[in-house]
Amino acid sequence: ETGVTQSPTHLIKTRGQQVTLRCSSQSGHNTVSWYQQALGQGPQFIFQYYREEENGRGNFPPRFSGLQFPNYSSELNVNALELDDSALYLCASRPPGANYGYTFGSGTRLTVV
Amino acid sequence: GENVEQHPSTLSVQEGDSAVIKCTYSDSASNYFPWYKQELGKRPQLIIDIRSNVGEKKDQRIAVTLNKTAKHFSLHITETQPEDSAVYFCAARGNRDDKIIFGKGTRLHILP
Numbered sequence: 001e002t003g004v005t006q007s008p009t010h011l012i013k014t015r016g017q018q019v020t021l022r023c024s025s026q027s028g029h030n031t032v033s034w035y036q037q038a039l040g041q042g043p044q045f046i047f048q049y050y051r052e053e054e055n056g057r058g059n060f061p062p063r064f065s066g067l068q069f070p071n072y073s074s075e076l077n078v079n080a081l082e083l084d085d086s087a088l089y090l091c092a093s094r095p096p097g098a099n100y101g102y103t104f105g106s107g108t109r110l111t112v113v
Numbered sequence: 114g115e116n117v118e119q120h121p122s123t124l125s126v127q128e129g130d131s132a133v134i135k136c137t138y139s140d141s142a143s144n145y146f147p148w149y150k151q152e153l154g155k156r157p158q159l160i161i162d163i164r165s166n167v168g169e170k171k172d173q174r175i176a177v178t179l180n181k182t183a184k185h186f187s188l189h190i191t192e193t194q195p196e197d198s199a200v201y202f203c204a205a206r207g208n209r210d211d212k213i214i215f216g217k218g219t220r221l222h223i224l225p
Contacts, residue, residue, distance in 0.1 A: 033212065042119075042202050042215035043157065056212040090156065092213075101147045102213060104156040 004029075004093055006105035013112050018079045021108045023091030025072040032074045032093040033102065034066060036085075043090055049074060078110075086112045115140040117205050119216025126193055127224050134219045136203035137185040145206040146179060146186050147213070152199045160201075161188070190221075198223045 003026035013019050025032055031050045035043035045058035049068035063079040072093070078085060088109050092102035116139040126132045138146075144165040149157035163170045163177045163186065170177050174193075179186040190197055203216045 031211070035215075040218075042217045045212050045214060048212050050211075058212070101145075101159045101162050103159070104149075106156045 004091065004103050004105040006089075006091055006108050008108060009106065010109045011111070013081050013110065015081055015083060015112055017081050018077065019081060019110065021076040021078075021089050021091075021110070023074045023076070023093070023105055025074070025091070025093035026095075026103070027072060028095045029072055029093035029103075030096055032068055032072075032091055034074075034076045035090040035092065036060075037088040037090055037107070039087070046076065081112045083112050086110060115143070115205070115207055115212075115214045117203060117214050117216040119203050119219055121219060122217065123220045123222070125222040125224055128193055128195060130193055132188075132190045132193055132197070132221055134188045134201055134203065134221075135185060136187070136205075136216050137183075138205040138214075139184070140205065140207050140214075141184065143184075143205040143207050145213075146177070147204050147206075148177060148188050149202045149204065149215075150199045151202065151218075157202060193223050195223050195225070197221060 005024045007022045033048040034046040037043045046060050048056040052068045065077045068074040088107045090107045092104045094102045119136045147162040150160045151157045174191045176189045200218045200220050202218050204213045206213045
C-alpha cells in the first residue's frame with residue numbers, strides 16, 4: 001500500500017455527463033498531479049496542484065478542472081464527457097523538496113459510453 | 114512544449130540477458146529523471162531515478178545513465194528474470210514548472 005488512494009476504482013458514465021474523481025494523498029504530500037492514461041499509452045499530464053493552487057497544466061481543455069484541499073486530498077472534475085475521455089486516471093503525489101519522486105495511486109478506470 | 118521520446122516500444126530478451134531502454138528529452142532545463150514499471154492492471158511503480166547532477170546510478174540489477182549534453186538517458190536491466198516483464202516508462206521533470214512528462218512506454222517481454 002503506497003498511501004495514495006483513489007476512488008472510485010471503476011466508473012461508467014454517459015457522454016455529456018460530468019464526473020468527479022478523488023484522490024487522498026499521504027500526510028505532507030503537498031504536491032499532487034493528475035494523469036490520464038489511455039490503453040497502451042504513457043500517462044499524459046493533466047495538471048498539478050501545489051498548496052491548493054494549480055501550478056502547471058498540460059494540453060487538456062478547460063472542462064478538465066481540479067481542486068486540492070488542506071487535508072492532502074484532491075479532485076479531478078471532467079465536464080461534458082466525451083468517448084475519448086475513457087481512460088485510467090492516475091493521481092500522483094510527493095512531499096516537498098526536489099529529491100522525491102511521485103507515488104501513484106491505483107487509478108480510476110473511467111469508461112464513457 | 115516538453116517532449117520525452119522512448120525506444121523501443123517493444124523489447125523481447127532471453128531470460129538472463131540484459132535489456133536496455135533509451136529515452137531522449139527536449140527540455141534542457143529538466144533536472145530529474147524517474148523510471149516507472151507498470152504491470153498489467155496496476156499502478157506505475159518508481160523503480161529508480163536520477164538527478165541531473167549525476168551521470169549514473171545503480172540499484173542491484175537496475176542502472177540508469179544520463180547524458181545531459183545529448184539529452185538522453187537509459188535504463189539497463191541485467192540478468193533479466195520473468196518478473197521483469199512489464200511496461201517501463203521513462204519520464205523527465207522540468208526545472209521551471211515541476212511537472213513530470215512521460216515517454217510512451219516500452220513493453221518488455223522476458224522469454225524463457
